[in-house]
Amino acid sequence: MTQKYGYIRVSSKDQNLWRQIDAMTAQGICEENIFTDKITGGTFVRPGYEALLKIIKKEDILFIHGIDRLGRNYDEIIENWHVINRKIEADIVVLDMPLLDTRVNKNGLTGKFLSDIVLQILSYFAQLEKEKINQRQREGIAAAKKRGVKFGRPKKKIDMKYFQQITSDWRSKKITCEEATEMLDISRAHFYKIVKMYNL
Structure with missing residues (x-):
């Protein structure tokens, strides 16, 4: 049928x-x-x-x-x-x-x-x-960047004192990495990057 x-x-x-x-x-x-x-x-x-x-x-x-x-x-x-x-x-x-x-x-x-x-x-x-849509997007982005428009998510400001406290709790196994990143509202990759950058 x-x-x-x-x-x-x-x-x-x-x-x-x-x-x-x-x-x-x-x-x-x-x-x-x-x-x-x-x-x-x-x-x-x-x-x-x-x-x-x-x-x-x-x-x-x-x-x-x-x-x-x-x-x-x-x-x-x-x-x-x-x-x-x-x-x-x-x-x-x-x-x-x-x-x-x-x-x-x-x-x-x-x-x-x-x-x-x-x-x-x-x-x-x-x-x-x-192809025209893609070209218009590229031209629009280039024109916006030329005028100082920034793309992507804005960088999150980190309270380093609070970050150090959370990292200390994580190091002493009081909290897990997942709990630490949730409390800081950042990704796991970002968390490890800051830990490594500041040797925490």
């Missing part, structure tokens, strides 16, 4: 999936058949996508909202499209691009030819957009 699946991806954990989920449920896809990832499109090593590949089979239908939701790496988009459509022999429907619907003219040479051309063009622009 043919199953409908949906694949949804956003690039970061603070982005929500609801717009894409609504688009999938509108196609009659049940929630347990919707696979999601919150990860960059530059890689296909994704838990949701890998789980999808293990379950999708011949004559099933995979829905994605846009080709850039599948990925943003030109070669890997083409490769994974062919794995699903030609190796597994499942159909793919790109909701925002009706020309990319492998159910249409699936046995016709012209249909396959047109789909391949559209796929290659959209995959190219998906990667191009990713």
